[in-house]
Amino acid sequence: MSRQDGASRRVSAHDADDSGTPILHVDMDAFFVSVELLERPELRGLPIIVGNKEGRSVVTSASYEARRYGVRAAMPVSQAMRLCPSAVVLPPHHGRYREYSDRVMEVFESVTPLVEPLSIDEAFLDVSGAVRLLGSPRTIAALVKQRVLDATGLPCSVGLASTKYVAKLASGLSKPDGLLVVPADETLAFLHPLPVGALWGVGGRTEEQLTNRGIRTIGQLASTPLSMLQRAVGEASGRRLLELANGIDPRGIELARREKSVSHEVTFPTDVSDPTILKRELLNLAGLVAIRLRKGGYAGRTISIRVRYADFSVVTRSRTIGEATNVGRRVYDEAASLFDDLDRGGRLVRLVGVKVDQLVPADEAGAGLWDPDEEWREAEQTIDRVASRFGDLAIAPASLLGKPRRRGLGSRGDSQGAGSTDQPLGPVDTER
Structure with missing residues (x-):
């Protein structure tokens, strides 16, 4: 789960240029919370925490209302309740989340066979081959949102771009329930004002190493000499970050993602x-x-x-x-x-x-x-x-024998941080 709480939501106008944006990143909104609210609609609009009050459970997921109080995934529930005493705590139901995830993935595959699931609640889609039948990429994105809502009752956000990385950034900025197109010729204008921490692969330590050198935005990183970046973060990481900062991401859709x-x-x-x-x-x-x-x-x-x-x-x-x-x-x-x-x-x-x-x-x-x-x-x-x-x-x-055994969720693995869990049951929600 990112720190996105919907306060800086960005969406595109209907006439945004989507001619060069065949890559969609579709991300369910506060997925675990949204699934729980299907059974508890009277709680909509309230700060919700999915987790267990007992013992030292951590937050599995939090609604956007709870995030505005500083509640985050993987935070101890006790700490989350101190930040947001009015929050309603709901126990997780991981089998239910898997069921709804399967329905969502079926919707994606009804639109295009080029689907790359990233986790239980997000995927990349390449809609290049669907344009002739279903319309422009933006039209298809709106269709995906509606079909997911009709099939599950759940909202999602969609980012459209010429590359996977930019599409993923766009979906995060459009949350909740948004759609953001990044025209191909506006990729750098979109990327460069963003903080350097938005780059894929920039964690806390790397961000500190970059900011200590005065590199605070993606634009500043894009204009940094490769040799300087490599001294700061290593040869391979420096080259990869410089390419991403300049909008270079040649990766296509991986149909058979191997668990790491x-x-x-x-x-x-x-x-x-x-x-x-x-x-x-x-x-x-x-x-x-x-x-x-x-x-x-x-x-x-x-x-x-x-x-x-x-x-x-x-x-x-x-x-x-x-x-x-x-x-x-x-x-x-x-x-x-x-x-x-x-x-x-x-x-x-x-x-x-x-x-x-x-x-x-x-x-x-x-x-x-x-x-x-x-x-x-x-x-x-x-x-x-x-x-x-x-x-x-x-x-x-x-x-x-005599000891309660814990079930595994059987997720797609933790290559995106989803398979590893800091609590007895299931993973921390990877949704945004």
Whole structure:
């Protein structure tokens, strides 16, 4: 979720020049909140937080009304309630969000086969081939908005541009429920006044490095010598940022986006120091990650853990193995070994997470002359078959018996920041 609260909303006139803007970025507005309001229409116009009041849950999503008080995704709900005491807190329903996401993606695919989903609530569309049948890009964008509303009752915002990056910026600036065209010959005039932090790939540290050198707008970055940028942010990043700042983004629509990683995290209700409890949670998380890998047809070579201590400091450790795996026990063994190598000194732990990346299609993983995971692989494939008939929680490792297992949402992965979650159930909303 961005910091967009609708206060600086921009939309295009009906006669905006869309002749060179075949790329649409369609983004649902406050998606999780909007889905919840379908069941609670009497709450429209009020500040809404999707999350759990109990324990130390974080904000999954917030309405635009709540954002104006400073409420943001991933913020502790307790902090959000201090900022906005009048907010209504609604528990998340992740299965419902997935259902509505599927409906939205079906609408996109009814307009063009060139659809690239970015997360549960946004996608790029290339409508070049639909112009003859459906009209100009702006006409198609308005049609998409109406079809999504008719099919789901949910609002969305659309950005149109000559490139993916600019279309994504435009949709964010048009929120909520807007449509913004950036004519191809006005791309630089649109980009250059924006803050440098609006560039894809500019996080807090990079933004600080740039502003320390007097580079505060995209226009200033566009006129900065490449050598200076590369000294500031590295060779590859400097070149990429300079191209984006000058409106250069040659990427087309990726029809088969490969997940970059799969991860699960959990925040404990109270801080934990007992290594037995912590490693039992790693076992649970490793199993959930492996299930998602197998469901997606992937295996991965790099296994990582993430540990957040009670003082909010974070430690990550990773290890790359010889053959890619999607076996939960192998993922756990590596994660537990990484955990054992940490010098914790008895420190209290707030959060643990497990991630697998360097993903490849499972049928390309290729075991060696012998498969060290063979027995566990067969056992987990049996678990998958049982789960397909009786549900994900029908069978679990003996060490987890008597312990509530958490379901994974099974999202498209966290390549855009959506798969990793800072709470027991589901991801933080990536919508704007």
